[in-house]
Amino acid sequence: MQEFLSMGGYGAYVWPSYIMSAVLLVALLAASLRGLKSTEAEFDRLKAANGRQKQEQETETTDGHEA
């Protein structure tokens, strides 16, 4: 275990390489997934609001009151 961590003396170079790669790639993936989730939620919200707006417009009479 000690040998594995020290990587034959090169541990200070090997481990930061792997950890930096993992952290950066996971962070990019996580940020992308979060962005997708929030945009999809926004779309669903707008779609629902748009649908309600259309419904209201269909039930409005010519002088602007709801039927």
Add this chain to the structure above:
Amino acid sequence: MHRFANPTRFLRIAAAVQPWVMWVTIALFGAGLYMALFTAPADYQQGESVRIMYVHVPAAWMGMFCYAAMAVASAVALIWKHPLADVAAKATAPVGAAFTFLSLATGSLWGKPMWGTWWVWDARLTSMLILLFLYVGYMALQGAFDDRARGAKASAILALVGAVNLPIIKFSVDWWNTLHQPASVIKMGGPSIHASMLWPLLLLALAYKGYYIWVLLVRMREELTANKVRILRLKQVHGG
């Protein structure tokens, strides 16, 4: 390609394919990392520091691959105005930039114990640094204009002009006197690297490619959905 031109259809297909890409990528990383850290041997000259190769080389390959993909997508967008090409190019940029940065950083960490220096202005390292600048420039141009279409066009042109850097990177170790080692995997006569080292390298290279496709799908879905949001907003402003 034309079957995927419809954004709604693409969104449906992308959502369906994404879990498969995720699992394959995770499996490749699992197998590749296990081999890279445990079963692959130490190098007779470089000792255990050679394990850096397994994260350095795939990152470098993907940094270049993503740029090529970005350039091709940009050409398709400019010439044929394929509706998804711009979206694909834009989605690729941050991933390619991350890979390129990682190849420089891990290369630095490898160079310090092996060459005795964190950096040297040789042809390979310098041209990879330029690649990183091209990515950053591409992303900056995208957001630089009020009119999004102009930003997309400007960055597409930058992507194409910068593509000349790719053969320069590839052949830099042959054309110039470089500190960076010459090609040992993709060259005439086949790879000169032993199977016990080649396998983890190829597995991780595939894992990095799978990762790119995974993030590409996510980012393209986000961009296309954001476009739909913009359209809905416009509709609401104009009273439906």
